[in-house]
């Protein structure tokens with residue numbers, strides 16, 4: 001069974017802000033040395049292949065107040081020439097200017113394939129008027145938007161900004177925009193995310209950061225939504241390996257169609273049409 005990982009990060013130890021360095025020193029010190037092994041994209045590609053991954057989305061993240069800054073340009077450079085690595089831009093509406101224009105340049109000139117938004121790390125509401133030109137442009141360019149929806153242990157996170165109910169506005173106003181909810185409402189929004197993805201044709205769930213063995217507890221009717229869920233690992237910041245997570249998903253009491261959809265086919269449709 002093939003695998004697309006919809007959620008991986010490019011990050012090195014020196015990118016992390018001081019609160020995040022303290023956080024990892026206290027919770028997962030091995031992580032700080034591990035991430036530096038992947039500065040060379042060829043190492044990442046070999047690693048991902050060994051994990052059974054065929055394509056991986058690589059995310060930019062520009063969130064100085066909460067996590068780290070890895071620019072879209074750096075992600076583009078990292079993925080260049082590596083067919084299996086799929087670059088996603090990140091735009092921080094509180095720092096970057098001319099948001100839609102920037103996105104268009106990334107996609108049409110630099111080969112970016114999607115956009116990540118981080119409202120709870122970058123402090124904006126998803127349905128603010130100033131964000132709307134980004135959605136209009138993404139819809140026009142036919143690229144998916146992956147949005148962090150759920151809790152986070154990182155200091156300074158403000159969860160009010162990623163309340164999934166805001167996505168109802170966006171899905172209504174941009175019906176052809178593919179919206180993917182990273183973490184599927186981790187914490188107390190599982191039902192809301194499940195409902196939104198059932199209700200809106202182009203709203204999807206993405207399951208990174210959730211222990212795969214608990215998926216059925218969080219989403220008891222997951223099989224009914226098998227065409228709207230995509231796998232992501234959140235690698236390299238994960239306690240287990242990507243392969244282990246994939247194996248657990250394969251063993252869940254779900255139909256083969258759902259499992260194939262989660263691990264590959266749904267992401268394939270979103271990314272490659």
Ligand SMILES: [Zn+2]
Pocket residue numbers: 007009234
């Ligand atoms: Zn992540």
